[in-house]
Amino acid sequence: MNEPSPAPSILPLELDGVCFEAGGTRLIKDISWRFEADRRTVVIGPNGAGKSLFLRLCHGLIKPSRGSVRWHGVEAAAPDESPANAGAWAARHQAMVFQRPVMLRRSVTANVDYALKLHHIPRAKRAETIERVLHETGLKRLAHLPARVLSIGEQQKLALARAWALKPQVLFLDEPTASLDPSATHGVEEIIEAIHNQGTRIIMTTHDLGQARRMADEVLFINRGRILESAPAKQFFEAPQNDLAQAFVRGELLWWNKGQDNRKHQPGDPTEGKPE
């Protein structure tokens, strides 16, 4: 994992006027944003703000109803689209870890192996990679157990190991510690850190403010389908500009603002999208 990735960078990731509707409701409203290389972005916001949808739109699991998603200037494709598609090359260099780990009904080793097989890694190379990621995530002694008998925390580490084995340039994480206890959370954060240190761009959501403080280089605050504020982490936590972001950072509940998400536009307003 220490060798530099030979593939050309898929970044920056640009979202341009991205909207997403389901059942006539606009859930993501005209988001434009540009993700540069080499940092950790943490997307925060209350439940139902659209954080998960935002991540899925970036990863290509769902298609925007309007607007475009581009990797290095090339229109994005779904990760399972045929390799013939122009956007497929970028999809191969992304991975995602979900809130609830999805483990196949086979051994820990075989779960990582399956992901490598899907990425057309030749059999001879797989064993070494599996060995390495399981060692780095502390799962080596569990290698031969069925994945589903592991605790949720261990399963989440395995999900990270599986993603890590693919050597992604960008790793999406959707509330990776939401169902974990503090010690498992700590373990997962350390692994994310290690993956980042080996050159992987991290884009994760959380509604755990402490985690956002620990993990973020850059914060996006999303509420009701819009980016209401974006700032370097330090600046965001010390002096949030948006009033809802202020309330969120203070730990207040955001239920009182229903239907009023437009009432105050702050500098760096979402709809303009602010490339750095």
Added chain:
Amino acid sequence: MTDFTDALGAAAALVFGLDASLTEIVMLSLRVSLSAVAIAALIGLPTGALLALYRFRGRFFLVVSMNALMGLPPVVVGLIVYLLLSRAGPFGVFGLLFTPAAMIIAQVLLVTPIIAALTRQVIEDLWIEYEEQMRSLGAGPSRAMPALLWDGRFTLITAILAGFGRASAEVGAVMIVGGNIDHVTRVMTTSIALEVSKGNLALALGLGIILLVLSAGINGAAYIIQHRTKRWHA
């Protein structure tokens, strides 16, 4: 009550005496039903998985008719296969009527809808759980299908057993297309029917008991295997 005691006696005598004609009947029954279930699984598992994973025009109709076909009356299937295979029918040239092959064909028609319908349900549920992760790893429905069938293996065994239960228990279809010819197409269910009509109730009951024991044995073995491994894989 004497019928039952006689039956038990007859069954015991047949089994422990390793009666040659009984062995022949049992072996033919197993051969026909196991072949039919194997072929039905080869057709039904992928069909069910395709119906679970793809959305296309006519899918709803297919799913509903497949569920309806699960309850297909064996005699009707027997009649249809009879018409198709009879000398005057479209497949008459193969001369398959009144052979074990004809019985296998009829049972495949009976069992395939069961396996396909249950497979569809199992794979559809699994796909709901796996879809995002699989697609994120680069596997759309077609690439994920083998893994889904493998991961559904414990439940799919039950589907296949249900198919075997239906195949080994039915009498209508094999009677019509097989003809219950001694040494050729006589299986357990058709001999039971024959012995009853001859008034030989003890022998019929004896055969029935053997059929029950065989069926219970296969199901029990599968249950144990399934249970041991399933606990392991949660």
